[in-house]
Amino acid sequence: MLAPGVLYFILFKYAPMWGILIAFQDYSPFTGFWGSPWIGFEHFTTFFNEPQFGQLFANTLILAVYNIVFFFPLPIIIALLLNEVRKEVFKRTVQSLIYIPHFISWVVVVGLAYILFTTEGGIVNEIITSYGGEKINLLLNKDWFRTMIMGEMMWKETGWGTILFLAALAGVDTQLYEAARIDGAGRWKQLIHVTLPAIRGTIVVLLILRLGHFLDVGFEQIFLMLNPMNREVGEVFETYVYERGIQQGDFSYSTAVNLFKSIIGITLVVCANFFAKKVGEEGIY
Template identity: 65%
Template sequence: MKQAIERGKPPQAAGEAAYRPSLAIRLRRDKWLYLLLLPGLLYFALFKYVPMWGILLAFKNYQPFTGFWKSEWVGLEHFRLFFANPEFFLLLQNTLILSFLNLVFFFPAPIVLALLLNEVRRALFKRVVQTMIYIPHFISMVIVASLTYVFLTTEGGPVNELLLQHTGEKIAFLSDPDWFRPIILLQTIWKECGWGTIIFLAALSAVDVEQYEAATIDGANRWKQIWHITLPAIRSTIVILLILRMGSVLDNGFEQIYLMLNPLNRSAAEVFDTYVYAMGITQGAFSYSTAVGLFKSVVGIILVLGTNWLAKKFGESGLY
């Protein structure tokens, strides 16, 4: 038994309590596994946890020449200034509208596409389609914005040229605030919809084929099979991704919005991400912009925890 304990193994004698090896024994026994774990732990410690000290800037009046620790502590002053700013409600409105459109139109799009691909029986055709819809994910957002400009510009853009031929008028898609949100939504769907199907296709591959065979024998058509077998099988995956998605409700993606932003559509395009950039980088208000970013993070955490709580109330497993 002593040798078994030293090796970190439970005793085999009948009636003896289960033995749990100590931390020292487990470290000595599985030292190579823990060594493989070390790079990941160092990455998260150095690049995820240590930088979190930077949130203290939100409570200081940071001056580069004074330094981080010697800058004046102002408490919640930057938060009060932010909430009292007349632009706060404009930023909140624009951010929430874009997030709502993404939740309603973009979030279900990969699910629908995955269900359609799952019904394809020709393997070669399915692989070709998957490859084609994955490609936009690897295209830089700068390229996507440039393509959007080329197609929608009033100066020779093919879309406006067709409109001119058929209606005699052109539409200023790129400068009209009413068209900004549809353009952003279409860009997002085109670029990321195919990539988002990977997780759902993986979940669909785990569905027991015998369930479909039994449903077919019972007379269920394809739509009923999808509703009663396929969707319930991937429901937990959908819920988990929805919970994670709620954490980015106030995060619309800086690069895409910034590339499509211009003075004419600013009333619909200015969001928290571009505001943080404008205040922090262009105007040097580091503490103020940190406070805005911290506000976004806190709201994201609250939404994730709240959505996870609701999911567990409705019988789902949730994140934890």
């Protein structure tokens, strides 16, 4: 039973890690891994000295922080609210409705955003003008770019993120709630003193794992939302890697950029796991 899982990780996770070698080479597909000249940290030095580096890092970091601050807690809140619903039919209906967007591709989600917010007949702007307001070009306004990104992310992925938290809530011992009610605790105090402590371990583990992808802010969504008017705040590491690696064929350089992101991710995981253990949590290792 273990063999398929082990084989999957060997073939698709560990074997491709040899590809990071080209970050330290002047790689050419014609000479391959072993024939390409070794140049050490030259690509990293070039990347850090790029005029775009500061802007790319800032844009990526801001969206990453938004993900942790605004998106990560939302599935927890929704799961806690659903857990308080006592009518199973209503609860399962809401669960199904908020799960559905996860299965919609980003192409469709961004297409819906364009239909809703465009100034040329968009529903939102039509409603604004019908009440005497002026149209707002949300799609081209760089000040609204990050808000649009986070709004789409929350709508699409919040429901799917509640699955693990609802599973954790289902495992909470009901006797704890009974004891809390006997002690005079209302629903709010039961939430604070029973429910949240019971799922704290799950929250900590998922947060640590999320930090491993801290700078992965989503290529497809951002690439589809980018335009010349919002590129100043929307260009991130993923889109930069696509431009240099795929469009310009600079495989070594783009691999170095991705390796830089991965190093930051693993550093955050190690630090977060260390602090989690310091406060009494199990962590991930």
